[in-house]
Amino acid sequence: MDAAQWAGDDQQARAIVAAGFQQRIVAGDDLHLVVDRLPRVHRRQLILATAADAAGGAHSLAELDFLGLIRRAGLPVPTRQKVRCDSTGRRRYLDAYFEEWSVHVEIDGGQHLDPRAWWADMRRQNDLWIEGNRVLRFPAWVIRAHPDEVLTQLRAALGAAGWQPNS
Structure with missing residues (x-):
């Protein structure tokens, strides 16, 4: 405080x-x-x-910015820090998950640039794709610098999964 x-x-x-x-x-x-x-x-x-x-699960400044962005755009509010088990049985937390449409959004900070972390991210993303989910990834800086691009891609992913505005 x-x-x-x-x-x-x-x-x-x-x-x-x-x-x-x-x-x-x-x-x-x-x-x-x-x-x-x-x-x-x-x-x-x-x-x-x-x-x-x-x-409610927005645990970084970029995740807070993302949540504010989607609220201002009138998009559905996702579950944050959704718990799931990966292919090895380890608990993982998804940054934002639009459950009704099986759309995940991961917001990557600088730590995700390390090659081992990057590969771990890719492996988890592959697991999600194999299960039939859509996954969008945004670096933290894009949330702030290019919010319109984030919203365009998010609307497209949600729309492709069956979401309709005002539904």
């Missing part, structure tokens, strides 16, 4: 709140309970809104 209040800007504050959830330092309504006891919390609404999205 303190780090988010003292952050240099709102983006840093959002990243701090999301990281707390990603690292499982906080969960559920933890931040709401603290904010309720502190009447003068700087960035109160930002922290509460970010905590709600992070508790």
